[in-house]
Amino acid sequence: MLAYAAKRIGLGAVQVLAVAVLAFALVELLPGDAAVALAGDQPDPDNIERIREQMHLDEPALARLGDWLAGIATGDFGASLVSGRPVAGLLVTALEPTLILAGLTLILLLPLSIGLGVAAARRRGRWPDRLITTFTVGLYSVPEFALAVLLVSVFAIGLAWLPPTAVGVPSLLSEPAVLVLPLLVLLARPICSIARLVRAGMIEALDSEYVAHVRRAGVSERRVVLAHALPNAVTPATAQIARTADWLLGGVIVVESVFVIPGLGTALVDAVNARDLPVVQGIAVAFGATTVLVNLAADLVAFRLAPRLEVAR
Amino acid sequence: MSPEPDLPESGRRGLDPDDLSHPPGTLDTRGAHNATHPTPGATSPRKRRTVLAPLVSGALESRHTRPSDRRNSLPERIALAALLALPLGIALVGPFLPVPERDRTQPFDPAAPWPGTDYLGTSVLNGVLDGGWGIVVTAAAATASAFLVGLPIGLIAAATRRRWIDELLMRPFDLLLALPSLLLMLLLASIAPPTAWMLVLIVALVNLPDIARIVRAAALETAHGPAVEAMWLQGESWWRTSIGHIARSILPTVAADAGVRLVGAFYLVAAASFLGVGAGPEASDWAVMVDVNRGGIFLSPWGVVLPAALLVALAVGLNLLFDRLLARKAAA
Numbered sequence: 001m002l003a004y005a006a007k008r009i010g011l012g013a014v015q016v017l018a019v020a021v022l023a024f025a026l027v028e029l030l031p032g033d034a035a036v037a038l039a040g041d042q043p044d045p046d047n048i049e050r051i052r053e054q055m056h057l058d059e060p061a062l063a064r065l066g067d068w069l070a071g072i073a074t075g076d077f078g079a080s081l082v083s084g085r086p087v088a089g090l091l092v093t094a095l096e097p098t099l100i101l102a103g104l105t106l107i108l109l110l111p112l113s114i115g116l117g118v119a120a121a122r123r124r125g126r127w128p129d130r131l132i133t134t135f136t137v138g139l140y141s142v143p144e145f146a147l148a149v150l151l152v153s154v155f156a157i158g159l160a161w162l163p164p165t166a167v168g169v170p171s172l173l174s175e176p177a178v179l180v181l182p183l184l185v186l187l188a189r190p191i192c193s194i195a196r197l198v199r200a201g202m203i204e205a206l207d208s209e210y211v212a213h214v215r216r217a218g219v220s221e222r223r224v225v226l227a228h229a230l231p232n233a234v235t236p237a238t239a240q241i242a243r244t245a246d247w248l249l250g251g252v253i254v255v256e257s258v259f260v261i262p263g264l265g266t267a268l269v270d271a272v273n274a275r276d277l278p279v280v281q282g283i284a285v286a287f288g289a290t291t292v293l294v295n296l297a298a299d300l301v302a303f304r305l306a307p308r309l310e311v312a313r
Numbered sequence: 314m315s316p317e318p319d320l321p322e323s324g325r326r327g328l329d330p331d332d333l334s335h336p337p338g339t340l341d342t343r344g345a346h347n348a349t350h351p352t353p354g355a356t357s358p359r360k361r362r363t364v365l366a367p368l369v370s371g372a373l374e375s376r377h378t379r380p381s382d383r384r385n386s387l388p389e390r391i392a393l394a395a396l397l398a399l400p401l402g403i404a405l406v407g408p409f410l411p412v413p414e415r416d417r418t419q420p421f422d423p424a425a426p427w428p429g430t431d432y433l434g435t436s437v438l439n440g441v442l443d444g445g446w447g448i449v450v451t452a453a454a455a456t457a458s459a460f461l462v463g464l465p466i467g468l469i470a471a472a473t474r475r476r477w478i479d480e481l482l483m484r485p486f487d488l489l490l491a492l493p494s495l496l497l498m499l500l501l502a503s504i505a506p507p508t509a510w511m512l513v514l515i516v517a518l519v520n521l522p523d524i525a526r527i528v529r530a531a532a533l534e535t536a537h538g539p540a541v542e543a544m545w546l547q548g549e550s551w552w553r554t555s556i557g558h559i560a561r562s563i564l565p566t567v568a569a570d571a572g573v574r575l576v577g578a579f580y581l582v583a584a585a586s587f588l589g590v591g592a593g594p595e596a597s598d599w600a601v602m603v604d605v606n607r608g609g610i611f612l613s614p615w616g617v618v619l620p621a622a623l624l625v626a627l628a629v630g631l632n633l634l635f636d637r638l639l640a641r642k643a644a645a
Contacts (some may be wrong), residue, residue, distance in 0.1 A: 011487075019492060022500075138629040141576045143583040146624040151604055153610060153618050164610075173437045250495030254584055258607075268496070269588055272503040280503050287496050312558050 012296040017100045019288030023281040024068050077282035098263035105186045113191045117198025137191040144251050148258040165260040182255045190244040201233035210311035245294035397630035400623040406447025429613035437616045440602050452579040455516035463521050467528025472555040473537045486522035502540045502590035516581045531566040535559050572635030617631040
């Protein structure tokens with residue numbers, strides 16, 4: 001376990017480093033003079049000179065890479081080209097809504113998807129299973145924004161049950177009604193994939209000889225399903241739960257944009273559209289590091305559950 | 314976006330010896346299953362609802378009498394065909410349909426004939442008819458080019474006998490996979506010029522790691538199997554071994570994966586258009602329509618609802634279709 005953990009943590013560290021270097025390389029990949037490209041719509045010499053100064057573009061690339069990495073290590077991500085505020089400060093203020101969305105989604109995701117998967121597996125081939133299977137297959141990769149605007153037009157505009165956006169809400173937690181539609185949209189895709197995996201694992205487990213044996217021993221059906229079949233059925237889903245972090249971060253970008261929630265995703269899209277590269281870089285490093293950490297944790301948990309599986313690759 | 318959830322399930326189905334001889338999907342077949350494998354303790358295999366067979370306690374043979382998970386009834390097929398035909402038809406034929414020219418009126422005009430006007434005052438109908446083509450073609454082109462590059466990379470990585478080539482080809486993808494795909498796309502789009510071709514390239518690049526890994530994983534078994542060892546000992550050329558034998562052996566896996574990739578590319582293209590990256594400002598596909606008409610959703614909801622509904626229908630239809638094909642291929 002220790003050797004595996006050390007190897008895996010090493011790989012994770014390399015991945016985070018690579019993400020940081022990749023984010024840095026964005027500036028280098030800009031066509032032509034980076035300062036001119038970043039100035040975009042306002043190519044007056046003062047502005048270009050200011051950008052060049054602020055991003056130290058006249059220094060050699062390697063020196064800047066060193067500064068950038070050292071800055072990340074001390075929590076200094078540079079300053080926004082648009083507002084001039086430090087990127088680290090922007091990240092911290094935008095973090096809260098995103099954390100609330102992602103955290104609540106993860107909390108709701110596991111019981112819902114496992115419940116759906118088990119329900120479908122126990123009624124295999126009958127209408128509840130076919131309904132659940134069709135839904136989970138069909139909604140698997142529906143674009144979140146399309147789902148979101150459809151839900152908004154039905155529940156917020158047609159029926160007027162829920163608020164359409166989060167505009168004017170001081171904190172997401174103070175008005176839970178605002179959260180309902182964003183959470184539904186965020187949950188749709190991960191639930192589909194995990195429920196399918198749990199269903200497949202559950203069917204396998206229910207068909208197994210050990211379950212048949214437990215049943216013959218007179219154990220109640222409830223205990224058979226929950227205590228004997230379920231733990232084995234959930235193991236294959238662990239790796240997928242890690243991938244959910246990837247989708248969740250992607251989904252958050254779209255969902256925040258649709259529901260006008262001032263989180264990391266909105267900040268990223270705004271920064272991309274304004275070519276505010278320091279902010280883009282900072283958010284990319286934050287997102288990349290989160291994904292790497294979640295994957296790392298999931299791999300270690302999966303290894304602990306089933307040590308013979310080499311999960312890394 | 315990942316094909317992993319599909320592989321184990323279909324893989325097991327593929328290995329099931331009963332399913333090899335009996336095409337699943339009909340009740341009669343399952344009756345035949347039970348006739349050949351009578352379950353101990355069951356009074357009459359014909360009377361029992363065979364679907365429940367594995368739940369009957371003590372059914373040791375249940376693993377071999379596993380019924381197929383999906384049945385294709387006629388209404389389901391019709392529903393699926395309708396779900397696919399409507400958005401695909403509009404996407405592919407729409408741009409060539411003659412539309413009665415209407416003068417521009419005010420934006421989001423509630424008095425305009427159905428389905429109303431968009432943020433510029435033109436008819437939503439025009440946008441809906443013209444807006445599907447770009448998304449569908451971009452997604453298809455991105456998938457094709459991703460396979461064009463990913464297939465050789467995965468194949469070479471699997472077929473090579475030098476480990477460092479394998480590592481050199483595959484390790485960079487591990488790093489790319491550490492980034493959420495939508496984030497990677499936004500990053501690339503933040504520095505690339507916004508043209509349609511750039512969007513194709515970016516989506517292809519985002520899909521590349523997964524494709525290369527799956528091709529490599531599928532080819533690895535054949536590449537180190539006895540047949541290839543024998544060909545190698547006989548001094549067959551590298552081309553003949555890798556293209557003639559290994560590449561042919563992974564075709565079914567690749568074909569199954571292509572469907573999953575196409576849906577994934579469709580998702581990415583739509584999301585990118587919606588967020589306003591990739592496509593230029595003059596582009597007007599369904600995703601862009603949803604974005605630009607959002608402001609008038611209270612006045613003229615159809616400008617948002619129609620394109621969004623078409624996108625959802627297309628995604629759901631493609632998902633269900635490829636899932637059916639995958640299940641049938643695994644069973645056949």
